Amino acid sequence: MMNGNEEHWGIETRSVHLGGGYREETGAVVPPAYLTSTFESGNPGGFDYTRSGNPNFRNLEETLAGLEGALRTTVFASGVSAITAVVSTLSSGDRVVAEENIYGCTFRLFDQVFGKFGIEIEYLDLSVAENIESIGRRSPKLVWIESPTNPLLKVIDISAVADATHAGGGELVVDNTFASSCLQRPLALGADISLLSTTKYSNGHSDALGGAVCCASDEWGDKMVFAQKALGLQPSPFDCWLIQRGLKTQPLRMQRHCDNALALATFLETESGALAVRYPFLPSHPQHDLARRQMSGGSGIVTADFGMSLEQTVAFLDSLQLFTRAESLGGVESLSCHPASMTHASVPKPVREKVGITDSLVRFSVGVETVSDLIADLRQGLDKVRQ
Ligand SMILES: Cc1ncc(COP(=O)(O)O)c(C=O)c1O
Numbered sequence: 001m002m003n004g005n006e007e008h009w010g011i012e013t014r015s016v017h018l019g020g021g022y023r024e025e026t027g028a029v030v031p032p033a034y035l036t037s038t039f040e041s042g043n044p045g046g047f048d049y050t051r052s053g054n055p056n057f058r059n060l061e062e063t064l065a066g067l068e069g070a071l072r073t074t075v076f077a078s079g080v081s082a083i084t085a086v087v088s089t090l091s092s093g094d095r096v097v098a099e100e101n102i103y104g105c106t107f108r109l110f111d112q113v114f115g116k117f118g119i120e121i122e123y124l125d126l127s128v129a130e131n132i133e134s135i136g137r138r139s140p141k142l143v144w145i146e147s148p149t150n151p152l153l154k155v156i157d158i159s160a161v162a163d164a165t166h167a168g169g170g171e172l173v174v175d176n177t178f179a180s181s182c183l184q185r186p187l188a189l190g191a192d193i194s195l196l197s198t199t200k201y202s203n204g205h206s207d208a209l210g211g212a213v214c215c216a217s218d219e220w221g222d223k224m225v226f227a228q229k230a231l232g233l234q235p236s237p238f239d240c241w242l243i244q245r246g247l248k249t250q251p252l253r254m255q256r257h258c259d260n261a262l263a264l265a266t267f268l269e270t271e272s273g274a275l276a277v278r279y280p281f282l283p284s285h286p287q288h289d290l291a292r293r294q295m296s297g298g299s300g301i302v303t304a305d306f307g308m309s310l311e312q313t314v315a316f317l318d319s320l321q322l323f324t325r326a327e328s329l330g331g332v333e334s335l336s337c338h339p340a341s342m343t344h345a346s347v348p349k350p351v352r353e354k355v356g357i358t359d360s361l362v363r364f365s366v367g368v369e370t371v372s373d374l375i376a377d378l379r380q381g382l383d384k385v386r387q
Helices: 011-017 055-068 079-087 104-117 129-133 158-167 218-230 237-247 250-271 288-294 310-318 349-355 371-386
Strands: 072-076 095-099 120-124 142-146 171-175 193-197 211-215 276-278 301-305 335-337 361-365
Touching: 011 055, 011 250, 055 072, 055 193, 055 211, 055 237, 072 079, 072 218, 079 104, 079 171, 079 193, 079 211, 079 218, 095 104, 104 120, 129 158, 142 158, 158 171, 211 218, 250 276, 250 301, 250 371, 310 361, 310 371
Parallel strands: 095 120, 095 142, 142 171, 171 193
Antiparallel strands: 072 211, 193 211, 276 301, 301 361, 335 361
16 A cells, blocks of 8 residues: 555545555455454564554554654553653653643643652743743753643744744644644644644544654654553553544544634624634634644634633533533534633632633534534523523
């Protein structure tokens, strides 16, 4: 199947055909799931024990590396496992500069786990140019950003942060989960690592957990393989099988997520009476021009502040029929989330409020359903709660 032309293939072709090395062995069009914990010594694939490698890991790693433009990719049990693997490479006394709006569990890991081992974390608003310029003199070992951020959808200038990070001798990690490998390529913008919670858009069907570290160097690749094995952060082969199946339709799903989310954000901004609506491809987004330069679509997440009380906000979410109130995002089904009580509950309230995660903020993961049905559902929910 591989003929050396893969680099020139479009993203849809790469999503369907990369990671197909298994075919040479049996001709199977779809790979088997290798549900084995161990392998006979001296086998041609070089496998020994599934904690440090499995053919389903290899297939998925090849596909993700091709989509992200990475030299090496290592897969993990979840996005949080992938984050743990990267941060575990640091030593006591090392400094991390992190964007102040990051996923709540990343914050918790920095604050309550790695902080104990002497890793210093400094939080900055990296949508502000002077803060980016200050990175060099802070000499961080790693700079950690998400773009767009969870849940406020701030868009961070990846190239500018990469330049400032490298000038200070550090390396840049971009959590690419919200944008997905289809819409943004952090490594091509200068990042050293693009990290994914493959639980989300990569898999797309809310039925598996996974994470991946896609990197531009063998040095990082080797460190990640070591972390996978030494810390026991490996995924299950069956989850890798599911995620690789999900990746085949990711470009099609992302197209629909983007179209639906833009339509829904436009409805919310113009007709819902919300105080603020955030979506990277809405012209009112503060970093709209940057989003258009850096991403090929706005992705599927929309946030809105309806200016309602905590009780009213939760009642509104509970009145929706097509948006299930649930953690996570990036599946074909629409979900709603109340970050202050769900994904970011582990962030202390003063810290949450400082970065804009108020009690009335709502995050929608817009699915691939018929968009007029989604808008009608939001309309009935708002009418009900405002009666
Ligand atoms: C931006 C981001 N990074 C990482 C994670 C963690 O991924 P997982 O839940 O697969 O551990 C999440 C989960 O929501 C996320 O939103």
